[in-house]
Structure formats: structure tokens, C-alpha cells
Amino acid sequence: MKFSILVNEGPYTHEASDTAYQFAKAVLAKGHEIFRIFFYHDGVNNATRLTTPPQDDRNIVSRWSKLAQENNLDLVVCVAAAQRRGIVDEGEMKRNGKDATNLAPGFRISGLGQLIEAGIQSDRLVVFGD
Amino acid sequence: MLHIVNKSPYDRPALNSVLATAEGGTILLIEDGVFAAVKGGAEEAKVKAAMAKFKFYALQSDLEARGMADRVIDGVTVTDYAGFVDLVAEHKTCQSWL
Amino acid sequence: MTTKKFMMVNRKAPYGTIYAWEALEVVLIAAAFEQDVSLAFLDDGVYQLKKGHNTKAIETKAFEKTWGALEDYDITKLYVAQESLAERGLTADDLAVPVEVLSRAEIGKLMEEQDVILSF
Numbered sequence: 001m002k003f004s005i006l007v008n009e010g011p012y013t014h015e016a017s018d019t020a021y022q023f024a025k026a027v028l029a030k031g032h033e034i035f036r037i038f039f040y041h042d043g044v045n046n047a048t049r050l051t052t053p054p055q056d057d058r059n060i061v062s063r064w065s066k067l068a069q070e071n072n073l074d075l076v077v078c079v080a081a082a083q084r085r086g087i088v089d090e091g092e093m094k095r096n097g098k099d100a101t102n103l104a105p106g107f108r109i110s111g112l113g114q115l116i117e118a119g120i121q122s123d124r125l126v127v128f129g130d
Numbered sequence: 131m132l133h134i135v136n137k138s139p140y141d142r143p144a145l146n147s148v149l150a151t152a153e154g155g156t157i158l159l160i161e162d163g164v165f166a167a168v169k170g171g172a173e174e175a176k177v178k179a180a181m182a183k184f185k186f187y188a189l190q191s192d193l194e195a196r197g198m199a200d201r202v203i204d205g206v207t208v209t210d211y212a213g214f215v216d217l218v219a220e221h222k223t224c225q226s227w228l
Numbered sequence: 229m230t231t232k233k234f235m236m237v238n239r240k241a242p243y244g245t246i247y248a249w250e251a252l253e254v255v256l257i258a259a260a261f262e263q264d265v266s267l268a269f270l271d272d273g274v275y276q277l278k279k280g281h282n283t284k285a286i287e288t289k290a291f292e293k294t295w296g297a298l299e300d301y302d303i304t305k306l307y308v309a310q311e312s313l314a315e316r317g318l319t320a321d322d323l324a325v326p327v328e329v330l331s332r333a334e335i336g337k338l339m340e341e342q343d344v345i346l347s348f
Contacts, residue, residue, distance in 0.1 A: 080253060
């Protein structure tokens with residue numbers, strides 16, 4: 001079965017990112033496919049590679065990157081939500097005249113249409129948030 | 131439908147909202163929502179009454195994290211993430227009552 | 229393109245958090261994808277529709293004009309829970325756009341008919 005996941009909260013403040021991650025791992029372990037994981041609202045903060053948690057804490061961002069790399073996942077960050085919150089890739093840096101990028105490996109920035117497409121293409125869409 | 135509730139019933143009305151809206155179905159309690167699955171509290175009677183119309187599940191790791199795994203209301207099924215995935219797969223739609 | 233039934237469930241008040249505003253952006257995109265879109269307003273979500281928002285002093289974009297624009301996107305299915313209005317001392321006359329006022333149970337039945345339910 002084809003799953004997609006929507007993450008509406010940032011890491012650390014809410015459990016939503018952790019729950020979404022554990023759920024995604026379980027979906028893959030069950031042999032299902034993940035069509036896309038979409039990050040919206042403060043969920044876009046899951047995609048900043050500048051995150052540096054204490055050594056004895058989980059690194060939520062690099063955990064996503066690793067999961068994406070190992071399973072060839074499509075992690076999409078909403079462009080409008082990302083612009084509001086300062087999540088920047090190379091293209092956004094040039095387009096908006098910023099002096100840095102911070103998008104973590106395995107993520108890409110794209111439009112909200114990607115969320116609707118995920119809803120259309122997937123058998124199930126599960127929302128995690130506050 | 132699978133209704134996913136992640137709010138404590140002692141703090142927010144998400145669970146009440148499900149019970150007042152849906153005719154029946156399955157309710158999965160996750161995150162702070164698992165406090166609704168705990169016996170001995172003021173919300174227990176409501177959950178037990180709702181069992182006539184809803185099947186209740188609670189996520190094991192969230193119960194354990196909160197020290198509540200040993201006091202789950204009879205009739206609430208404790209499930210792991212694999213079970214969570216199965217519940218989503220078994221129901222045509224799921225709704226997160228954020 | 230496949231057409232699915234999308235319902236956006238709004239249960240949060242506007243302005244205190246951004247959820248309502250960003251949910252509306254999803255509604256417009258879903259309509260642009262020619263999906264069968266409906267909106268349900270329950271609990272504090274009904275406050276989003278109250279007419280006469282003046283957000284000038286909090287320097288936030290107001291909702292009211294956007295509701296009017298929904299019709300241009302062929303979004304006409306706005307369902308509001310009667311119980312949620314009544315609990316808050318509101319009636320349909322207090323709302324900025326025409327809506328269908330339904331009981332929670334009726335909205336619950338519509339939820340069962342959906343392919344995708346998005347909540348924020």
C-alpha cells in the first residue's frame with residue numbers, strides 16, 4: 001500500500017516529528033511504500049541542517065536525512081512555509097537574495113501542490129501535528 | 131474511519147470532539163492522547179461508555195514513556211507502531227484530531 | 229487527473245496560531261488541482277468565519293476577503309457545526325460568508341465519505 005505523511009510541527013517542541021518518524025519506519029518495515037513525506041507549518045524546521053542537539057539527544061534532522069537516503073524517500077518542504085521560517089536551499093538563496101542555505105540532505109523545497117498530489121496518489125495520508 | 135487523538139482529555143477537547151461527531155469507528159490514542167486510556171481518572175467513565183460505539187487503541191511507547199503502561203483501562207488495546215500502520219491500512223480514511 | 233474528495237477540517241481559532249491561515253492556502257491549491265474540496269468548521273474553527281475581523285493592530289493578514297474568494301475557485305462546500313456556533317453564542321448571521329450549518333453528526337457522516345481528510 002502507498003502511504004504519505006504530513007508533518008505539521010517542528011522538531012523537539014512537539015512529539016509530532018518523533019511520532020511521524022517512528023510511523024514512517026514502521027510503514028517501511030511492513031513492506032509498504034512511502035510516496036512522500038511533506039513538511040508544512042513549523043514542520044519545515046525538521047529540515048534545517050544547522051540543528052545541533054546535545055550529544056545524548058536524538059538528532060531529528062539527520063535521522064530524517066538518513067531514513068531518506070537509505071530508503072530513497074521524497075522529503076518535501078513547503079516553499080511558502082519555508083520562506084516564512086528561513087529554511088533555504090540554493091535556489092531560494094539566489095531568488096530571495098539571502099547569504100546562506102540551511103536545507104538538510106535528503107530534503108527538497110517545493111510547492112503545496114506536492115501535498116495535494118500526495119493525497120491523490122497515495123492510498124493513505126496520515127497527518128502528524130499539534 | 132480511524133480517528134487519531136494526540137491530546138490529553140484533561141487538557142483539550144479533541145477526544146470529546148470525536149465522540150460528539152463520529153457515529154462510531156476506531157480511536158487510536160497517541161502522544162498525550164494516551165492519558166485517556168488510563169484507568170482511575172475522571173475521564174475513564176466516558177471512555178468506557180464510548181466503547182459501545184468505538185474500538186479503542188493506545189500506543190504502547192507513549193504509554194510506557196509516561197509510566198502508564200500498567201494501568202490501561204480494560205477494553206483498550208495496546209498496540210505498537212506496526213499495529214498503528216495496520217490500523218491505518220485497515221481503515222479507508224484516517225483523521226488526526228489535532 | 230484523478231479527482232478525490234478532500235475535506236479540510238478546521239478546529240482552531242484564527243490569529244492565535246497560524247494553522248487556519250496556512251490551511252486556507254492548502255484549500256486554494258487543492259481547488260487548483262481540481263479536487264472535490266470541502267471545508268468543515270468545528271469547535272474553535274468557527275471563529276475563523278466570524279465577520280468583522282480587524283487585524284490592523286496585530287499586523288496580521290485578515291481572513292475575511294479570502295473567504296469571499298473561495299467561490300472564484302468553485303469552493304462552495306463550507307460546513308459549520310451548529311453545536312459549535314451555539315456553544316460560542318454565534319449564529320450563521322455572524323459569519324462572513326454563506327455556509328451550510330449542519331449538526332456535528334451530519335458533518336461526521338460527510339467525513340466518512342471523504343478520501344482524504346486534512347487537519348492542521
